[in-house]
Amino acid sequence: MTDPEKYARADEDILKAMEKPGRAYLLGLGVTASLAVGGGLLWAYQIRNGLGVAGYTHPVNWAVYITNFVFWVGIAHSGTLISAVLYLFHARYRTSFNRPAEAMTVFALMVAGLFPLIHLGRSWVFYYLIPYPTERQLWVNFRSPLIWDVFAVGTYFTVSAVFFYVGMIPDLAIARRRREGIRKTIYAVLSLGWRGTGRQWRHYNMLYLFLASFATPLVASVHSVVSWDFAMSLLPGWHTTIFAPYFVAGAIFSGTAMVITLVVPMRKTFNLYRYITDDHFESIAKILLLTSLIVSYAYVIEFGLAWYSGNIFETELFRYRALGHYKVFFWIMVACNSIIPLTLFAMRLRRNIPYLLIVSLLVNVGMWLERFVIIVSSLSRDYDPYAWNALIYRPTYVEVGITLGAFGMFFMLYLLFVKTLPLLSISEIKEHL
Amino acid sequence: MNRRSFLRFLGWISGSTVMTACGKRDSRPKLTSYLLPPEEGIVPGEARYLPTTCTECPAGCGGLAKLREGRPVKLEGIPGHPVSDGGLCVRGQSSLYRLYHPERLRSPMVRNGGKHQRMTWEKAFSLAAEALKESRERGHRNFFLSGRTTGTLSALIDTFCGRLGILRLPEFEVYAHSAVKEANGLLFGKRDVPHYRIEEADFLLTVGADILETHVTPVAYTRKISRAKSRGDFLWFHVEPHFSLTGANADRRFAVAPGGERYLLAFLLREVVEKRASKSRPPREFMDVFPPSPAEEVSRSAGIPVEALREIGDRLVAAKRPLVIVGGVSAAHQGGLEAAVSAALMQWATGAIPERVDFARSENYRSVGTFRDVEELSARMGRGEAGVVFLLRTNPVFSLPQRFAFRENLKKAKLSVGMGDFLDETLREADLVLPLSHSLESWGDAEPRRGVVSLLQPMLPPLHDTLSDGDALLGLLRKASGEGPAGSYKNHLFEAWGKRLGDSGRSKLLEQGYVEATPPGKAIPPNWKKAASVLKDTGPAGEVAKPVLVLASSLRTFDGRSRSLPLLSEIPDPLTTITYGPWISVTPDMAKRSGLEDGDEVTIASSDWKVVLPVKVQPYLPEGVFVVHRDALESPPVRMQARTGEPVEYIEGVSFAKTGRQAALPILSGSFSQQGRGIIPDPAHLDESRRHKRWTLYPEHEHKDYRWGMAIDLDLCNGCSACVAACHVENNVPAAGKADHLKGREMSWLRIEPFYEKGEVEFLPMLCQHCDNAPCETVCPVFAAYHNPEGLNVQVYARCVGTRYCSNNCPYKVRRFNWRQHGWPEPQRLMLNPDVNAREVGVMEKCTFCIQRIRAAKDKAKDESRKVRDGEFTTACAQSCPTGALVFGNLLDAESRVSRLARSGRAYRVFESIGTEPSIHYLRGKHPGRKT
Numbered sequence A: 001m002t003d004p005e006k007y008a009r010a011d012e013d014i015l016k017a018m019e020k021p022g023r024a025y026l027l028g029l030g031v032t033a034s035l036a037v038g039g040g041l042l043w044a045y046q047i048r049n050g051l052g053v054a055g056y057t058h059p060v061n062w063a064v065y066i067t068n069f070v071f072w073v074g075i076a077h078s079g080t081l082i083s084a085v086l087y088l089f090h091a092r093y094r095t096s097f098n099r100p101a102e103a104m105t106v107f108a109l110m111v112a113g114l115f116p117l118i119h120l121g122r123s124w125v126f127y128y129l130i131p132y133p134t135e136r137q138l139w140v141n142f143r144s145p146l147i148w149d150v151f152a153v154g155t156y157f158t159v160s161a162v163f164f165y166v167g168m169i170p171d172l173a174i175a176r177r178r179r180e181g182i183r184k185t186i187y188a189v190l191s192l193g194w195r196g197t198g199r200q201w202r203h204y205n206m207l208y209l210f211l212a213s214f215a216t217p218l219v220a221s222v223h224s225v226v227s228w229d230f231a232m233s234l235l236p237g238w239h240t241t242i243f244a245p246y247f248v249a250g251a252i253f254s255g256t257a258m259v260i261t262l263v264v265p266m267r268k269t270f271n272l273y274r275y276i277t278d279d280h281f282e283s284i285a286k287i288l289l290l291t292s293l294i295v296s297y298a299y300v301i302e303f304g305l306a307w308y309s310g311n312i313f314e315t316e317l318f319r320y321r322a323l324g325h326y327k328v329f330f331w332i333m334v335a336c337n338s339i340i341p342l343t344l345f346a347m348r349l350r351r352n353i354p355y356l357l358i359v360s361l362l363v364n365v366g367m368w369l370e371r372f373v374i375i376v377s378s379l380s381r382d383y384d385p386y387a388w389n390a391l392i393y394r395p396t397y398v399e400v401g402i403t404l405g406a407f408g409m410f411f412m413l414y415l416l417f418v419k420t421l422p423l424l425s426i427s428e429i430k431e432h433l
Numbered sequence B: 001m002n003r004r005s006f007l008r009f010l011g012w013i014s015g016s017t018v019m020t021a022c023g024k025r026d027s028r029p030k031l032t033s034y035l036l037p038p039e040e041g042i043v044p045g046e047a048r049y050l051p052t053t054c055t056e057c058p059a060g061c062g063g064l065a066k067l068r069e070g071r072p073v074k075l076e077g078i079p080g081h082p083v084s085d086g087g088l089c090v091r092g093q094s095s096l097y098r099l100y101h102p103e104r105l106r107s108p109m110v111r112n113g114g115k116h117q118r119m120t121w122e123k124a125f126s127l128a129a130e131a132l133k134e135s136r137e138r139g140h141r142n143f144f145l146s147g148r149t150t151g152t153l154s155a156l157i158d159t160f161c162g163r164l165g166i167l168r169l170p171e172f173e174v175y176a177h178s179a180v181k182e183a184n185g186l187l188f189g190k191r192d193v194p195h196y197r198i199e200e201a202d203f204l205l206t207v208g209a210d211i212l213e214t215h216v217t218p219v220a221y222t223r224k225i226s227r228a229k230s231r232g233d234f235l236w237f238h239v240e241p242h243f244s245l246t247g248a249n250a251d252r253r254f255a256v257a258p259g260g261e262r263y264l265l266a267f268l269l270r271e272v273v274e275k276r277a278s279k280s281r282p283p284r285e286f287m288d289v290f291p292p293s294p295a296e297e298v299s300r301s302a303g304i305p306v307e308a309l310r311e312i313g314d315r316l317v318a319a320k321r322p323l324v325i326v327g328g329v330s331a332a333h334q335g336g337l338e339a340a341v342s343a344a345l346m347q348w349a350t351g352a353i354p355e356r357v358d359f360a361r362s363e364n365y366r367s368v369g370t371f372r373d374v375e376e377l378s379a380r381m382g383r384g385e386a387g388v389v390f391l392l393r394t395n396p397v398f399s400l401p402q403r404f405a406f407r408e409n410l411k412k413a414k415l416s417v418g419m420g421d422f423l424d425e426t427l428r429e430a431d432l433v434l435p436l437s438h439s440l441e442s443w444g445d446a447e448p449r450r451g452v453v454s455l456l457q458p459m460l461p462p463l464h465d466t467l468s469d470g471d472a473l474l475g476l477l478r479k480a481s482g483e484g485p486a487g488s489y490k491n492h493l494f495e496a497w498g499k500r501l502g503d504s505g506r507s508k509l510l511e512q513g514y515v516e517a518t519p520p521g522k523a524i525p526p527n528w529k530k531a532a533s534v535l536k537d538t539g540p541a542g543e544v545a546k547p548v549l550v551l552a553s554s555l556r557t558f559d560g561r562s563r564s565l566p567l568l569s570e571i572p573d574p575l576t577t578i579t580y581g582p583w584i585s586v587t588p589d590m591a592k593r594s595g596l597e598d599g600d601e602v603t604i605a606s607s608d609w610k611v612v613l614p615v616k617v618q619p620y621l622p623e624g625v626f627v628v629h630r631d632a633l634e635s636p637p638v639r640m641q642a643r644t645g646e647p648v649e650y651i652e653g654v655s656f657a658k659t660g661r662q663a664a665l666p667i668l669s670g671s672f673s674q675q676g677r678g679i680i681p682d683p684a685h686l687d688e689s690r691r692h693k694r695w696t697l698y699p700e701h702e703h704k705d706y707r708w709g710m711a712i713d714l715d716l717c718n719g720c721s722a723c724v725a726a727c728h729v730e731n732n733v734p735a736a737g738k739a740d741h742l743k744g745r746e747m748s749w750l751r752i753e754p755f756y757e758k759g760e761v762e763f764l765p766m767l768c769q770h771c772d773n774a775p776c777e778t779v780c781p782v783f784a785a786y787h788n789p790e791g792l793n794v795q796v797y798a799r800c801v802g803t804r805y806c807s808n809n810c811p812y813k814v815r816r817f818n819w820r821q822h823g824w825p826e827p828q829r830l831m832l833n834p835d836v837n838a839r840e841v842g843v844m845e846k847c848t849f850c851i852q853r854i855r856a857a858k859d860k861a862k863d864e865s866r867k868v869r870d871g872e873f874t875t876a877c878a879q880s881c882p883t884g885a886l887v888f889g890n891l892l893d894a895e896s897r898v899s900r901l902a903r904s905g906r907a908y909r910v911f912e913s914i915g916t917e918p919s920i921h922y923l924r925g926k927h928p929g930r931k932t
Helices: A003-016 A023-049 A064-075 A077-088 A092-096 A098-119 A123-129 A145-178 A181-190 A198-231 A243-269 A278-309 A312-323 A327-345 A353-380 A397-420 A426-432 B003-021 B090-094 B121-138 B151-164 B178-188 B218-231 B245-249 B261-275 B284-289 B295-302 B306-318 B336-349 B371-382 B406-410 B425-429 B469-481 B489-512 B528-535 B566-570 B588-594 B683-690 B722-730 B775-779 B805-809 B851-863 B876-880 B897-903
Strands: B048-053 B062-068 B071-077 B109-112 B115-118 B141-146 B166-168 B193-196 B203-207 B235-240 B252-255 B322-326 B357-363 B386-392 B415-420 B432-435 B444-446 B452-456 B514-516 B548-552 B584-586 B600-606 B609-617 B625-629 B655-662 B708-713 B751-757 B760-766 B785-787 B793-795 B886-890 B920-923
Touching: A003 A145, A003 A426, A023 A397, A064 A077, A064 A098, A064 A198, A064 A243, A064 A353, A064 A397, A077 A092, A077 A098, A077 A145, A077 A198, A077 A243, A092 A098, A092 A278, A092 A426, A098 A123, A098 A145, A098 A243, A098 A397, A123 A145, A145 A181, A145 A198, A145 A426, A198 A243, A198 A353, A243 A278, A243 A353, A278 A312, A278 A327, A278 A353, A312 A327, A312 A353, A327 A353, B048 B444, B071 B090, B071 B722, B071 B876, B090 B566, B090 B722, B109 B121, B121 B141, B121 B386, B121 B415, B121 B432, B121 B469, B141 B151, B141 B371, B151 B166, B151 B444, B151 B469, B151 B489, B178 B193, B178 B336, B178 B528, B203 B261, B203 B306, B235 B245, B235 B306, B245 B760, B252 B306, B261 B295, B261 B306, B261 B322, B261 B336, B284 B528, B295 B306, B306 B322, B322 B336, B336 B528, B371 B386, B371 B406, B406 B425, B415 B425, B444 B489, B452 B489, B469 B489, B489 B514, B566 B722, B584 B588, B584 B600, B588 B609, B708 B897, B722 B751, B722 B876, B775 B785, B775 B805, B876 B886, B886 B897, B897 B920
Parallel strands: B048 B452, B141 B166, B141 B386, B203 B235, B203 B322, B235 B252, B386 B415, B415 B432, B548 B625, B584 B609, B708 B920
Antiparallel strands: B048 B062, B062 B071, B109 B115, B109 B432, B193 B357, B444 B452, B452 B514, B584 B625, B600 B609, B600 B655, B708 B886, B751 B760, B785 B793
């Protein structure tokens, strides 16, 4: 097959995904969209009746919503890692994953960004968190990690969205070429008059390289800042210097798992075996394994320091975390994040795609529980024993519904993405054909 | 855009602007201040203080009502009042909730079938008058039963009954102290509860008397104990069959077997008489009749170790000015009279009368009768003798045992007239219900202690169609007899005061709220013959069958009368931290044996009675004893002492069984142990914590004139929770309710943390520590929590977005979040303090050190061009504290009380090692010079 034929077939294969949706797709879209709408309605209910409708048991003032926030920010991480960092390292296998991963980043951030608002006592004055000029000279507190968060997540979302869009411009031009009618017009506008001239490619590559270098430090910084939401506090179990690297590794770990979760079914559905091979999955699995080891190391260090320091508050907290009310979640977390991924040392398992999918799903569960355990168990046992939580925090249907709504929203956006935008980076794939 | 479309747009825009301005007129109520005040004495925005007397329990503490715009918003103690001297207890603080209670009776009602129908006072009076007339014609007896009344009202009732031919019965109180009165009557010819001058004693032995909770006049006793402690040589032992707040606060506490008090006290009496060098010795005849019993035997029958017996005895013998008080559950059993007689003789033998035990100023309990009197009344009603029965502010249906059949017999009366403020168990049975005004709506007086006249005056017109006690009686008298004193009860009172106190005395009463006469006390010799006849058979008698259910009085509801006040359910019981009860306390051993945990339901049963209650495991409770507060049981099957008429507050030989169910029991404390964290540190801990010096990146806060701080003396604090109630009322802190408490979402800004350690309980009031390096401030993203120039951590409600990070980061966990919009049912909204914001849903709130009071004091000082003086004002909690444990003031002023206390060797701060630098200094350890 000649190159032009190969290129044409790649265009055909990848853009085929954007054809008229089947019944299964519409069903999936219906389910996810109703989850998202249901979550929205529950949020409205919560705004009307106050946060009391959630299951908070003081002093557990943060719970599922913040867990979801950290979880989705974490998911968002692998997008940048795969697109930007691996781009700079010239890792070839990235081309098969970068578009889905970038889309995932943008959507995950859209979901993540909602949770700090959902969790606010008075969501209707959320804009107090943004520094804007007022006649009363009110300003935000730059000492508060929550303000750092606003900036970190805001920056990250902007950069990821731009990066996602810029990377897509040549592919949008291909879509423009192959579509008719109103869609052609839309793609024409979106592709910004891309014609694929040498000059355009030169500028494009410079911009892409620049954005990649700009986004790379964000991989480390954003989740470090998110971790400081906890580490900057006084709370035993949160107040730890290891949190930044620990959270960054955890974010990449969970993000990578989510990429696998999304790409495996996508490859099967759209028959993209030619472009996404088992070799690619194996490379991603290695990242998963590495980050799992880092995260496990952090778990050990946390307990080790609590024991070694002899600090009465820390010791009690970590005893409680492993043996207290939330011990079941803790041990599921250890199994999912530290023990099961160890099996990926075996090459056979690494290349076994169904197995890999199961591991990635378990890692998603484990990482969600990790955040839950860190947040809820630490809050339950702090300094004053009178205030210790004698009750077990249980999420109410509102929290469960909003959490499911978030998943619904994420997958709904993803489903819309696969039908409307080129789901793999065609131009980059062509480079490697 | 052409001219036409421009005009169209213009039309749209102006139209929609006008539309948005439309709306319901009263959707946003306006706050307009008066141009002309509606009444004399109302100055908008300014508080006015008027003296009154607390009527929540019979103690009669003096209160100052704070009025804003003509309505009371807070009660405080009157400093210098002869009863309470500035303190007010948790019930007194909460009694404003009675005034504004949504379920108060709103008009007279008559029972028609099963329902009550509203009617006018005029008709109600006619109805009663006709019934009285009819009853006279038919030769029925009419009865009048009330709770304890004193002063002019009591005299008016006499007039009322005399003129109308009504038999006035001795008054009904559950805590009538009948055994003590009987003993004093036998020995000294004075059926009275004497005034105990605890402050004069150097050794106090209380047996069963819960002097910090409900016993006669708890605020007065609390004050006296603080005064005695400040003298330095005071020691207090407490003996009780169960475990009470009073026991938890004594220097030493001994458990006695239920019913064993009489043996213990007889033994101690003999020790005192034989070993104490004293002029007053009983005659030989008495000593011969009163048989000696060896310590070992007494130890067996009283259930107290021999060493403990000897220790108490030695102290009593060695003390210069000892005082023995018997009462509460220890007098409310079959041997109660013997116990009371031994104690009274001990008072005489130790020379306590009249210096420390003053009969001339006795607590005014003479008019109060016994259970025997109400039993008789019930029997006479049962026989159909009763015509009209008046029941004034008393609830015998709830308090009397089923056996008396008061409820059933009341129905046999031709007409029962219930007078009170709530439709309680008794009023529900009454044919005619007359609603009475709250004491803050009425004129009146009280004489809680002989010689002390304390004023009641109306602060606001009655909220509902109610009359004061006096006016209701006068109105009825006039209607029924066609004559009677003209004019209102106010005129009647003024006349009575004029007669008794003279014009100057009356003016003084109206001005300061109380007058006090000082009748001299005198020594009285006991009647030895009667003493001998009571004490001659103190040999081992029949034991009380275990397990025993002790009916304890409740700090929060007295005998149950304050049950309906929502604030009192909201404030935790200090020993168990349970808010919405009831519950039954079980010993740890028994819980272990039966596999019981907190909240498990058990059935407690005696032969013909049972009750199902959730369990709370109570450390230090003696084996074989269950405790339940009296308010938990309606018509408990108590027996009666034949000789004294005092109820037996033990239910013997109860059986108990698990039901297997769990009840939702809100226990607010997460841990009753300090978990080794030194929250109340050992002295060794103290030195260590002082060595921590933290460096900080931030510049030190600068304070110009004031830096507010507080010192809390843990040796004085007894956990009475008055401060908690005061804080609730002052700061519009809402009642969260049981469902929220079960999720740990209490709203109180101030809490009492009990810690059980080494056989003792210590109470630590925990409130915002107003840290210098406040962890809450740095994490708030919007500066809602910020540090003000006077060292306060201020919370700006309007700026708060509700991230709740401040609460997460607070090591003391004193911040409270509004999980929902808390409501104030009408007319409770009227008691909101207008100086304090009522917070909306979704914001964080916490102790402000009563910033509104600080502002008021500073404004006043500014008007007078000076700085605020030490002690000029104080926070609501410190004001109410009967012990004086809380001291508030300016830490920058080296001479202020608070800074002297903060610099004293006893001061420490909680979690000093975290480096938060709190402004609250806790004082630990006994008072300097106090022995242990």
